[in-house]
Amino acid sequence: MEYVEIFDTTLRDGEQVPGCKLDSVTKLMIAEQLDQLGVDVLEAGFPISSPGDFKAVEDISKLVKNARVCGLTRAVKKDIDVAAEALKSAKRSRIHTGIGTSESHMRYKFNASPEQIIERAVAAVTHAKSYVEDVEFYAEDAGRTENEFLAKVCEAVIKAGATVLNIPDTTGYCLPEEYGAKMKYLKENVTGIHKATLSCHCHNDLGLATANSIAGVQHGARQIECTINGIGERAGNTSLEEVVMILRQHPTLNLDTRIQSKQLFGISQLVSESMAMPVQPNKAIVGANAFAHSSGIHQDGVIKKRETYEIINPTDVGVNQSSIILTARSGRAALAYRAKNIGYELDKLQLDKVYQQFLIVADQQKEIGDEDLPKIIEATNI
DSSP: OOOOOEEOOOTTTTGGGGGGGOOOOHHHHHHHHHHHTOOOOEEEEEEOOHHHHHHHHHHHHOOSSSSSSEOOOOOOHHHHHHHHHHHOOOEEEEEEEEEEHHHHIIIISSOOOOHHHHHHHHHHHHHTTTTOOOOEEETTGGGOOHHHHHHHHHHHHHTTOOSSSEETTSOOOOOHHHHHHHHHHHHHTTTGGGGGGGEEEBBOTOHHHHHHHHHHHHTTTEEEEHHHHHSSSSTBBBHHHHHHHHHHGGGGEEEOOOOGGGGGGHHHHHHHHHHTTTOOOOTTTTTTTEEEOOSSHHHHHHOOOOOOOOOOGGGGGOOOEEEEOOOOOOOOHHHHHHHTTTTTOOHHHHHHHHHHHHHHHHTTOOBBBBTHHHHHHTTTTO
């Protein structure tokens, strides 16, 4: 079994969502929970961006006991100096620096030649290395960067001392096959690649962030950068809870993480409430409906044996139990199950009679709750 490191950027990339800015107390509370969750790297912020972000990174560095604390910078000397200062109290620190490498970024964002981009990348990593041993380099928009040039950049920054190579699909453009092939190309064509860890940082613009991250680790990456609930700019980032449980549910991949999965639902709710970003009910793993069943066929199967329709035990992610939701699509098995839970043992004849009354009421309202059942049962005079 190999371990994939989890790099959490909820407090940096996640907090960049409009309206999701956190106060310092809440940020520290989430950081502490992430540390207990078992993330390997906690990206605490972008220190030079504001005095508040600097202090948050500084305070988190003092608080976190287990994870490496990371600060983001541009490939700018002053950024790196400020990040190093903010991180100086961390037990284990990492500076995350980088620059855009795609044709679009080089031409329109930096107005620089490929040679100049490599020069700036090397200078940034070299300077960061003067402060910390652990330096991560990001090749922004790597998803749209030609593989041959990307390999040259990676090789140069490894020589300068980079320990992690972040290959971001910044715009969420790649297909999983393309992103996986990019990782494979780097593994096979970058001299010294064994000295660095390849990292996936995928965005969800086309709904492929999780799939791309899994494709990345299948082809040699050993770090995934992600956020709780997949929160992040535009359509969001790779969802931490999704990649963790995908790896755990597919033992043939021979990959796992150190995440304490029973804490996933709790921290999902904490982040959702703190950032005022509701989790959609059908969200994988942590959505309200992730373990809820309203179809009669599904309900009957789950009642008989949970695994018929659930590949994850809800308790493994911190959810107490599966939910049997009574609607007009529910069957007799679900009705009998819910009735028994509130003290009514119905034989077959009674159940048939109650079920007919249940359908009449269920057609009039979206959902039948425990408070409705006694009225329905009593209305049949059984």
